[in-house]
Amino acid sequence: xxxxxxxxxxxxxxGQTVRIPCHGDSLRTYxxxxxxxxxxxxxxxxxxxxxxxxxxxxDRFSGSSSGNTASLTITGAQAEDEADYYCTSRDSSGNxxxxxxxxxxxxxx
Amino acid sequence: xxxLVESGGGLVQPGGSLRLSCAASGFIFDSYEMNWVRQTPGKxxxxxxxxxxxxxxxxxxxxxxxxxxxxxxxxxxxxxLQMNSLRVEDTAVYYCAREDGGEVGFWFDYWGQGTLVTVSx
Numbered sequence: 555x556x557x558x559x560x561x562x563x564x565x566x567x568x569g570q571t572v573r574i575p576c577h578g579d580s581l582r583t584y585x586x587x588x589x590x591x592x593x594x595x596x597x598x599x600x601x602x603x604x605x606x607x608x609x610x611x612x613d614r615f616s617g618s619s620s621g622n623t624a625s626l627t628i629t630g631a632q633a634e635d636e637a638d639y640y641c642t643s644r645d646s647s648g649n650x651x652x653x654x655x656x657x658x659x660x661x662x663x
Numbered sequence: 664x665x666x667l668v669e670s671g672g673g674l675v676q677p678g679g680s681l682r683l684s685c686a687a688s689g690f691i692f693d694s695y696e697m698n699w700v701r702q703t704p705g706k707x708x709x710x711x712x713x714x715x716x717x718x719x720x721x722x723x724x725x726x727x728x729x730x731x732x733x734x735x736x737x738x739x740x741x742x743x744l745q746m747n748s749l750r751v752e753d754t755a756v757y758y759c760a761r762e763d764g765g766e767v768g769f770w771f772d773y774w775g776q777g778t779l780v781t782v783s784x
Contacts, residue, residue, distance in 0.1 A: 587770035589708075596758060596777055597700075597708065602770035640708050644769065650722050652698070652710040652769070 558586075558641055558655035565661040566631045574626045576641030576655045586624035586641045588617060591657075597640065601626055628660075636662045665689040665773045667759050672778030679749050679782070685742040685759030685775055693717065693737040696762040698771065699744050701755035701780075709755075712744065713762070727753075749782045756780075 558578040566572035576586055585604055589597035599608050601617035614629045624643075628635055638657045645651040671683040683699070699711040712733040713722040721733055732745040742759050756779050760771035 583767075585768035587764075587768065589771070591708075596774040597771070598774075599770055599772050602764070602772070603768060608772065642708075642710070642769075642771070650713070651724065652713065654700075654708040654710060657707045 558643060558653050560639075560641060560655035560658045562656065563659045563661065565663055566628070567663050568633065569630055571627065571629045572631055572660065574628075574639050574658045574660065576624045576626075577622055578643060578646075578653070578655075579622055580643045580646035580653070581619060581622050581624045583646055584644045585619060586617070586643050588615075588624075588626045589640045589642070590635075591638045591640065592636075600639075631660075631662050633662050636660055665761070667761065667773055667775035669757065669759055669775040669778040672757065672780045674781045674783065675749055676784050677749060677751055677782055680745070680747045681749065681780060683744040683746065683757055683759075683778060683780070685744075687740045687742065687759075687761075690761070692735075692740040697735060697742045698760045698762055699733060699742075700758045700760050700771070700774075701753075702758070702777070703752075703755045711757070714742070746780070749780075751782050754780060754782045 588601035590600045591597045605617040616627045618625050640657045641655040666688045668686045698713045714733045730748045734743045756777040758777045759775045761773040763772045
C-alpha cells in the first residue's frame with residue numbers, strides 16, 4: 555500500500571515562514587488534504603485540493619504540490635499554529651484506500 | 664451547522680465486540696461519503712473505513728478487514744462501526760469524518776469529537 559512520509563518535527567521562529575512537506579507516490583496523482591490537530595482536539599482541515607482553505611482558516615496557510623511532494627506553508631507563523639500537522643491522500647495502487655502521513659509536530663519558538 | 668457526534672466507546676476485553684455510532688446533522692447526510700478514522704493515544708491518525716453515500720460501496724484498511732463492519736442508516740442520519748474480535752492494538756480514539764472531494768483528491772472536512780475505545784483485560 556501507498557505511504558506518505560512526513561518529518562516528525564519542525565520548528566519555526568515566531569513570524570517566520572515554515573514549509574511542512576509530505577512525500578508519497580500517490581501525490582503524483584492526487585492532491586493532499588492537510589489537517590491541524592492540537593492536544594485534546596479533533597483534527598481540523600486547513601488545506602484541501604490544489605490550494606484551498608476552508609472558511610475560517612487564516613490566509614497565512616497555503617498548499618502546493620510538485621512531483622511526489624505536497625507541502626503546507628505557513629507564512630508568518632503564530633503561536634497558535636503550534637500543533638501536529640497531518641497530510642492525507644488516496645492510495646495510488648488503485649484500491650481506493652486512504653492513507654495519512656505520520657504527522658509533523660510544529661513548534662513555534 | 665454541521666455536527667458529527669460519536670458514541671459507543673468504552674472498555675472491552677480482547678476478543679470482544681463494540682458498536683460505535685455517529686449522529687450527523689446540519690447537512691444532507693446521504694449526499695456525503697463518510698469515514699472512520701482512529702488515533703492511538705499519543706500517535707498518529709489511521710484511516711479505518713469508508714462508505715459511499717448510498718452505502719453500496721465500502722472499503723476497509725487491511726488492519727481491520729474481516730473484523731469491522733461499517734454501515735449507515737440514511738433515514739436516521741447515522742453512521743455505525745461494528746467492531747468484532749477486538750485486539751489490544753485497536754485501542755484508540757475513533758472519529759467519524761465527512762468526506763468531500765472528487766477525482767483529484769479527497770478531504771475530511773468535518774470531524775466528530777471522537778470516542779475512546781480501550782481494549783484491555
